[in-house]
Amino acid sequence: xxxxxxxxxxxxxxxxxxxxxxxxxxxxxxxxxxxxxxxxxxxxxxxxxxxxxxxxxxxxxxxxxxxxxxxxxxxxxxxxxxxxxxxxxxxxxxxxxxxxxxxxxxxxxxxxxxxxxxxxxxxxxxxxxxxxxxxxxxxxxxxxxxxxxxxxxxxxxxxxxxxxxxxxxxxxxxxxxxxxxxxxxxxxxxxxxxxxxxxxxxxxxxxxxxxxxxxxxxxxxxxxxxxxxxxxxxxxxxxxxxxxxxxxxxxxxxxxxxxxxxxxxxxxxxxxxxxxxxxxxxxxxxxxxxxxxxxxxxxxxxxxxxxxxxxxxxxxxxxxxxxxxxxxxxxxxxx
Amino acid sequence: xxxxxxxxxxxxxxxxxxxxxxxxxxxxxxxxxxxxxxxxxxxxxxxxxxxxxxxxxxxxxxxxxxxxxxxxxxxxxxxxxxxxxxxxxxxxxxxxxxxxxxxxxxxxxxxxxxxxxxxxxxxxxxxxxxxxxxxxxxxxxxxxxxxxxxxxxxxxxxxxxxxxxxxxxxxxxxxxxxxxxxxxxxxxxxxxxxxxxxxxxxxxxxxxxxxxxxxxxxxxxxxxxxxxxxxxxxxxxxxxxxxxxxxxxxxxxxxxxxxxxxxxxxxxxxxxxxxxxxxxxxxxx
Ligand SMILES: Nc1ncnc2c1ncn2[C@@H]1O[C@H](COP(=O)(O)OP(=O)(O)OP(=O)(O)O)[C@@H](O)[C@H]1O
Ligand SMILES: Nc1ncnc2c1ncn2[C@@H]1O[C@H](COP(=O)(O)OP(=O)(O)OP(=O)(O)O)[C@@H](O)[C@H]1O
Ligand code: SF4
Ligand SMILES: [Mg+2]
Ligand SMILES: [Mg+2]
Numbered sequence: 001x002x003x004x005x006x007x008x009x010x011x012x013x014x015x016x017x018x019x020x021x022x023x024x025x026x027x028x029x030x031x032x033x034x035x036x037x038x039x040x041x042x043x044x045x046x047x048x049x050x051x052x053x054x055x056x057x058x059x060x061x062x063x064x065x066x067x068x069x070x071x072x073x074x075x076x077x078x079x080x081x082x083x084x085x086x087x088x089x090x091x092x093x094x095x096x097x098x099x100x101x102x103x104x105x106x107x108x109x110x111x112x113x114x115x116x117x118x119x120x121x122x123x124x125x126x127x128x129x130x131x132x133x134x135x136x137x138x139x140x141x142x143x144x145x146x147x148x149x150x151x152x153x154x155x156x157x158x159x160x161x162x163x164x165x166x167x168x169x170x171x172x173x174x175x176x177x178x179x180x181x182x183x184x185x186x187x188x189x190x191x192x193x194x195x196x197x198x199x200x201x202x203x204x205x206x207x208x209x210x211x212x213x214x215x216x217x218x219x220x221x222x223x224x225x226x227x228x229x230x231x232x233x234x235x236x237x238x239x240x241x242x243x244x245x246x247x248x249x250x251x252x253x254x255x256x257x258x259x260x261x262x263x264x265x266x267x268x269x270x271x272x273x274x275x276x277x278x279x280x281x282x283x284x285x286x287x288x289x290x291x292x293x294x295x296x297x298x299x300x301x302x303x304x305x306x307x308x309x310x311x312x313x314x315x316x317x318x319x320x321x322x323x324x325x326x327x328x329x330x331x332x333x334x335x
Numbered sequence: 336x337x338x339x340x341x342x343x344x345x346x347x348x349x350x351x352x353x354x355x356x357x358x359x360x361x362x363x364x365x366x367x368x369x370x371x372x373x374x375x376x377x378x379x380x381x382x383x384x385x386x387x388x389x390x391x392x393x394x395x396x397x398x399x400x401x402x403x404x405x406x407x408x409x410x411x412x413x414x415x416x417x418x419x420x421x422x423x424x425x426x427x428x429x430x431x432x433x434x435x436x437x438x439x440x441x442x443x444x445x446x447x448x449x450x451x452x453x454x455x456x457x458x459x460x461x462x463x464x465x466x467x468x469x470x471x472x473x474x475x476x477x478x479x480x481x482x483x484x485x486x487x488x489x490x491x492x493x494x495x496x497x498x499x500x501x502x503x504x505x506x507x508x509x510x511x512x513x514x515x516x517x518x519x520x521x522x523x524x525x526x527x528x529x530x531x532x533x534x535x536x537x538x539x540x541x542x543x544x545x546x547x548x549x550x551x552x553x554x555x556x557x558x559x560x561x562x563x564x565x566x567x568x569x570x571x572x573x574x575x576x577x578x579x580x581x582x583x584x585x586x587x588x589x590x591x592x593x594x595x596x597x598x599x600x601x602x603x604x605x606x607x608x609x610x611x612x613x614x615x616x617x618x619x620x
Contacts, residue, residue, distance in 0.1 A: 044531045045503030144617025159392060164617075185528065188391035188558045189602040197615045216503075216531040219561070219603070223610040246606055253533075260536035262561035263605045264588045269565055270339060273536035279488045 002034035005210040011069035013055040025051040027234035038211040040221040043231035096175035103162040106154035113150040160191025179212040230254040233291040240317040350381035352418045353552040359412035372398040374576035383550040387563035390573030437518035439526040443505040453492045460515035481514040486534045502529035524556045564588040
């Protein structure tokens with residue numbers, strides 16, 4: 001087993017709404033990523049993927065609150081650190097986060113080089129602008145981005161170029177972990193490929209050591225990440241290698257998810273996609289039993305009474321369902 | 336998992352015409368700034384046909400859909416409605432045209448007044464379809480049903496504003512409207528781009544079912560070629576404002592003729608074929 005770069009243990013975080021209600025969006029998440037590996041996260045819209053990503057930075061501000069659990073980056077536990085310290089010593093160097101739709105959030109009146117200065121100055125307020133530009137020019141050249149982009153504004157860049165720029169800017173300080181939330185969903189395939197290639201390059205060159213990739217585009221996830229986790233209603237319901245997850249999913253929700261993959265390959269048109277009617281539980285009061293029970297075709301009465309534990313199996317795989325692997329295999333085989 | 340499916344591959348060549356275009360062109364700007372967004376396209380979309388228009392960013396898909404909707408004037412060419420030249424020259428004629436046509440826009444938040452509560456969006460649809468005087472329980476029942484088609488819970492939406500929904504939830508709400516409005520023509524511009532795979536499957540199947548029930552013509556704009564393959568009867572491939580290829584979904588996707596179509600198909604990540612990044616050159620533009 002390689003060196004563990006990011007380890008998360010039983011992380012719980014919540015939103016407190018303007019009415020003072022708690023929304024338990026990340027509810028007991030654990031996983032590890034080794035050096036040189038990437039982890040994909042998929043799951044229904046609203047299941048807590050972005051919240052998990054945000055929580056991993058250890059940088060909390062209302063309405064998001066840390067409750068419990070550990071985030072350990074390269075041996076250093078960053079959970080419970082105060083926000084100022086996190087901003088100075090963690091963000092950008094230990095971990096970098098590219099939020100969903102980040103490319104549309106760039107301040108349009110600011111030149112790209114200013115964003116890079118901001119990132120560097122947050123870490124080292126005295127850094128010299130000339131030095132920063134040199135570093136930026138070198139990195140942009142390595143990643144195939146034209147140097148002139150540094151002096152352009154976000155509005156002047158195409159969607160694909162903007163997204164690649166955002167990634168280059170966020171990783172300028174060589175963070176150990178890069179978290180990218182839907183970095184390519186708004187892009188067409190040509191730009192998507194470039195974004196992915198660039199993220200690989202960052203990894204190959206050792207500028208980043210591990211990556212978390214969130215998307216609802218499963219074929220992309222399958223081709224880009226080593227492992228995949230599926231999230232449902234604030235919890236991880238299954239984890240495995242990308243191949244295992246796509247070709248041999250065990251949890252009924254991941255089974256449904258993988259059954260709805262759309263690709264332009266012969267035969268896919270003749271099969272009905274797996275549709276799962278219904279909606280996930282309200283995260284303000286998640287049920288005690290299985291959170292998927294209301295929508296699960298295989299639910300039994302006992303599924304609603306027990307807290308469903310994570311069950312480890314195989315080579316570092318995990319699923320969260322009361323039924324045994326054999327029982328699940330049996331029902332899937334008969335469909 | 337692999338329940339068989341009746342594949343939509345009806346022959347539409349002799350079906351009644353719905354929307355057609357003859358040499359439609361749209362030019363933005365002048366001189367140096369001139370962009371030919373739609374370049375001399377001709378097409379026939381038939382009643383009840385599920386048409387997908389596939390192309391990369393900037394190929395002109397949204398521009399064409401706005402022309403079809405009558406929100407944008409084309410520079411040249413002609414749009415036909417049910418085989419006759421479309422006339423939307425007066426407000427009255429335009430309203431008549433709009434009666435049977437509904438659109439779902441690319442950005443779900445832009446198309447919708449953010450100061451209206453969610454339930455009023457759905458209520459308006461019922462009222463528009465002549466359900467104004469129905470008892471409230473009946474209306475709630477209809478709205479609940481429409482929401483369930485798109486995996487939303489009506490009870491959890493009431494009293495909310497659009498900014499309190501995620502992008503995927505907002506897109507699903509826009510599609511729930513279609514179930515209440517049952518238009519003759521639906522123009523949908525990337526309507527499920529933010530929806531997760533499972534909910535998307537539910538929605539697509541429901542759309543197909545609705546199409547079969549009421550004979551709706553659906554013009555579906557997307558850059559997802561796998562999605563277009565799964566759902567459409569006919570696929571049009573658009574590049575730089577032109578249709579470079581069109582035909583039955585099976586023919587276009589499994590046996591593409593145009594180099595551009597071939598490239599689009601080979602570029603998307605698949606699951607039985609390795610995704611080839613070796614040819615990607617980072618230093619372009
Ligand atoms: N500011 C907030 N206050 C209260 N609840 C919130 C807030 N932001 C998000 N939530 C809720 O927390 C849950 C998780 O949201 P999150 O954005 O993490 O989902 P997601 O999995 O990233 O979804 P998507 O795929 O749509 O991006 C959702 O149920 C959402 O409604
Ligand atoms: N109002 C406008 N003024 C000037 N140019 C425009 C305008 N609207 C669109 N264009 C240009 O026309 C071309 C086609 O744009 P369009 O939005 O139709 O593409 P699209 O296929 O919908 O792309 P996307 O997949 O990104 O939505 C682009 O080059 C665009 O920049
Ligand atoms: S625990 Fe029961 S309800 Fe939950 S996923 Fe497993 S079978 Fe379905
Ligand atoms: Mg998200
Ligand atoms: Mg568009």
